[in-house]
Amino acid sequence: xxxxxxxxxxxxxxxxxxxxxxxxxxxxxxxxxxxxxxxxxxxxxxxxxxxxxxxxxxxxxxxxxxxxxxxxxxxxxxxxxxxxxxxxxxxxxxxxxxxxxxxxxxxxxxxxxxxxxxxxxxxxxxxx
Numbered sequence: 001x002x003x004x005x006x007x008x009x010x011x012x013x014x015x016x017x018x019x020x021x022x023x024x025x026x027x028x029x030x031x032x033x034x035x036x037x038x039x040x041x042x043x044x045x046x047x048x049x050x051x052x053x054x055x056x057x058x059x060x061x062x063x064x065x066x067x068x069x070x071x072x073x074x075x076x077x078x079x080x081x082x083x084x085x086x087x088x089x090x091x092x093x094x095x096x097x098x099x100x101x102x103x104x105x106x107x108x109x110x111x112x113x114x115x116x117x118x119x120x121x122x123x124x125x126x127x128x
Contacts, residue, residue, distance in 0.1 A: 030079070032056065033063025040099060040114075047093045053080040054090035058100065058112055068114040 014025035036059050044055035057076040062068050077087050091110060094100045103111040 030060070032060050043097055043099055044094060047090070047097060049089050049093065050080075050082045050086040051090040051093045053082050054087055055094060055099070056080055057082060058094075058114060061112075062114055070112060071109045072112050073109065 012025045012027060013022040015021075016023045041052070041055060045052045054077075057080045058072070060079070061070050061073065061076050072087070072091075074084075077084065082090065091100070091102050091112070095102050099115055101113040101115060103113075105111075
């Protein structure tokens with residue numbers, strides 16, 4: 001008999017470091033961690049397609065990873081309504097604008113690095 005995984009009750013717990021015991025850890029609502037430079041978002045918003053959606057997904061992943069270099073996930077794309085094809089184009093646009101650096105490897109998710117605001121401003125001034 002097949003049982004769908006979603007029908008199995010799951011209880012999230014975390015280790016309380018002070019007592020050494022596991023305690024309930026309720027699900028949290030996803031949020032965007034800042035600060036996010038407005039100049040970065042402004043540059044992404046000027047680009048066509050889903051570039052701003054992908055930009056928000058990128059900053060969301062950076063906040064979760066606590067680093068500015070990470071792998072792009074399907075979950076992040078789904079959260080912000082970005083298809084795989086739209087993500088590919090948006091990655092190229094954000095990279096061309098100097099907002100991100102992308103490392104692509106066949107069969108793997110792209111690794112994204114968020115570039116500094118100074119890089120984004122300089123690139124924008126040179127192309128605009």
